[in-house]
Amino acid sequence: MNAPASTSGTARPDLHPVVAEVTERIVARSARTRSTYLDRVAGARSEGPVRAGLPCSNLAHGFAACAGPDRTAVRGLSKPGIAIVSAYNDLLSAHQPLHEYPEWIRDAVREAGGVAQFAGGVPAMCDGITQGRPGMELSLFSREVIAMATGIALSHQMFDGALLLGVCDKIVPGLLVGALSFGHLPAILVPAGPMPSGLPNREKSRVRQLFAEGRASREELLDAEAASYHSPGTCTFYGTANSNQLVVEVMGLHLPGASFVPPGTPLRRALTEEAGRRVVALAAEGTSIAHVVDERAIVNGVVALLATGGSTNHTMHLVAVASAAGIRLTWDDFDDLSAVVPLLSRIYPNGGADINHFHAAGGVQFLVGELLDAGLLHPDVHTVAGPGLDRYRREPVLDEGRLVWRDGPRHSLDTDVLRGVADPFAPDGGLRVVRGNLGRAVIKVSAVAPEHRSVLAPARVFTRQEDFTAAFRAGELDSDVVVVLRNQGPRANGMPELHGLTPALGVLMDRGHRVALVTDGRMSGASGKVPAAIHVSPEAAAGGPLARVQDGDLIRLDAERGSLEVLVPDAELAARETVDGPPSAAEWAGTGRELFAALRAAVGPAEEGASVFGRLGLDHVGEPVGSWA
Structure with a gap:
């Protein structure tokens, strides 16, 4: 891809000693589980398309629905197969734009010498719709269901790479956990981008408080909410959905600059198509998701979260994602990093601006440059764009219809929203x-x-x-x-x-x-x-x-x-005796909740990622439950 490493001319400082120390202790703590995981990844690799090892009947089922050159490519066993795993539905504004992606991706992958198939869909529920309702009690568990659904999609041994289409709260962590179970495959996360800015967040918050006091009508409240959440695209406040996008980009799992390009634009389509071409190249290079998601990338994700005041849900999600890669991340790691990572952005609810304002002020590219130059990010990481995080200083643009990357801004364009390390909003991550x-x-x-x-x-x-x-x-x-x-x-x-x-x-x-x-x-x-x-x-x-x-x-x-x-x-x-308790099985029923009773019984504590997988006897990398809590 046309995203070479930046040559900013800034001398590279040594890694901040606390970032180095936290990373070293994560590596030491994870030595056995990470080694076990990587051994499993190595054992799953194959030379040439993985489907070449399938018996004829199995393979025939795999291309029965294909036509034209794709059928020939799958049958011919010479071109890499790419799985499309999507969280598309048209109930969620953030995921509605994904409906166009598979056709774009198929064409781009074909052009790059591969063949793409829609391997499976995963559920995507909206916390905004279920907020305060019984359905919200399934939301966190949906992450585990998404991970398992991703596993099912990739389980056919037909694929040499994957494109993971998803945006919101539990969806991105679930896709990642599922894909990491197939760590030998390259994988790129493909976002949809935010909706245009609507009613300012502070005004929305003001109307909500007035309604809570009985000083605004339901119709006034609904008008405010509808003016805030008003079109396809991700909600623009800095909750878990937008935190997902920023964190995984800094972890090297998006193409540089992909997170906050709006849907329905030529640049968004160009980035989506480039993701298809790039995953074919990754399959040829042998750069798998297991090598992108290592201890350094996990630390980079935590630092990016802290520097922007991102969602606290990631104190669970990043723990669960790390665990899926055999890496043991703890709350103490978050705490120690937060003490030395300055707060560089003010995005609602930590300020008045929304994610579009952050992006316009310099966004991820300015943020990455500042953190790299301060020694707060690991520069020497694998990414889906190639080696080195310097590539993520660069922003995508269309030059006469061709996707290229150029140097991102070296100065914030709005210091009320985004600042440099020399003049942070706060000296710590909050x-x-x-x-x-x-x-x-x-x-x-x-x-x-x-x-x-x-x-x-x-x-x-x-x-x-x-x-x-x-x-x-x-x-x-x-x-x-x-x-x-x-x-x-x-x-x-x-x-x-x-x-x-x-x-x-x-x-x-x-x-x-x-x-x-x-x-x-x-x-x-x-x-x-x-x-x-x-x-x-x-x-x-x-x-x-x-x-x-x-x-x-x-x-x-x-x-x-x-x-x-x-x-x-x-x-x-x-x-003292307890006087109340959780809802009984009979009470925890309706709205589908009874279907999740087994997950409720098996789930682990929040500090360990609130994960089900680590509570089913032995975890997925052979570590006894509770041995590192």
């Missing part, structure tokens, strides 16, 4: 691990004002979002309060996101109260200005101490000191 007698949790403070990062207040305990909402509307929370919402973890009810709490909590804070949230559930990137200790582990349903907190207990959440504690003597706390 993601902290808090610890104490309530367990461990993560808190994202990049949008929390310093004066709100430490809260000491009485607890008010809930086990259902609806009960919290009722108490707020009744005026029962109009004081300093630490809202405890428990039995929201993966084992309890699938760990739904709790975005619906944000407007009411924001109202309480705006009234001058000291407010915080403590939960074993998720908030993604939407916790915003309210301090929220989330993913509390061990969760209440697994016997965690959160199950023993009572109304009125004083809780101290101090993000600066890294503490999360209930001010109750240890003996008293341990002696």
Whole structure:
């Protein structure tokens, strides 16, 4: 591809000592599991198209539906076969543009000397639609289903490479986990791009708070939401979907500059077609996804997440993705990296701008250049564009209809949105691990004002979002309060996101109260200005101490000191009986939930990625469960 490494002229600094130390300990911690994984990858490789080893009857089934030159190519056993695995559906705005991609890809792959087949579709559910509804309790588990569906698509031994079409929350991590089980194959992630900017995010947030207070009508709220989410493309706030795109690009799994090019544009089509051509070249080169996703790439992904204030869901997703490659990533790694990675962007909910503003200000290319020049990213990595992360300083453009890459911006075009390492928004990444007698949790403070990062207040305990909402509307929370919402973890009810709490909590804070949230559930990137200790582990349903907190207990959440504690003597706390629990099997039914009961029973803790696969006896690389927790 025409994306040579940049020659910026900037002397390469040594790798930051903390980035080096964290990487070294991940390598040491992962030595056995990574070696086992790579041995398995090596054993799966073949010379020439893998389908050449199929018996004639099996192969005939594989090209029965092909026609013309594709049929000849598959039968002839001389050209690489490329799998298209897609999360297309036209319910999700982010995935609707994918419906055109397979035909573009088939033509491009054919042109490059390969043959592409649509190998399988994976489910893609929308957290925005299911938010606060029973279906949201399936959302995290859908990542495991997507991984398994990807595995099914690739299981036919017909393919020498894969293109993974997906964008949103659990979809990209699921595609990656599934593809890493076929680590001998090259794979490129192919995004769709964001929708145009709509109603400014701060205005949307303002209307939501007014509605929560009863000062805006449902029609006014719907008008605001419809003006925000208004066309095909990814939602423009910086939640998990856009965090996915940025993180995997910096990990070298997208083509350079592919993340935030809008759908329905000639450049988006050109990038999609180039992905088809490039994966054919990768198959010839032997650059597999197992070699792209190594310990250095995982660290690069974490650094990119921290530098942009990305979604806290990746404290689970990146752990799960790393595990699928035999790599052991922990929350302590996030915590230590966050202390030295500066915050370089302000994107809603960490600021007023959206992802289109970030992209226009210099986007991924400026970000990568700044982090490389500061020694905060590993430069010497494998990527789908070729060796070295310098390639990701460059941005794609069309030059008389031809796709080329040029040097990206060396200076931010809007320092209210994107800044350099010399003038960051904050000296650290804003993601902290808090610890104490309530367990461990993560808190994202990049949008929390310093004066709100430490809260000491009485607890008010809930086990259902609806009960919290009722108490707020009744005026029962109009004081300093630490809202405890428990039995929201993966084992309890699938760990739904709790975005619906944000407007009411924001109202309480705006009234001058000291407010915080403590939960074993998720908030993604939407916790915003309210301090929220989330993913509390061990969760209440697994016997965690959160199950023993009572109304009125004083809780101290101090993000600066890294503490999360209930001010109750240890003996008293341990002696308390739990008074509530997760929903029973009968209660956790309807909206398809009963179909996921086995996953709910098998899922691991949030700190280990909230993964099902590591809880089924032995994990997929032969490591006993819990031996590295």
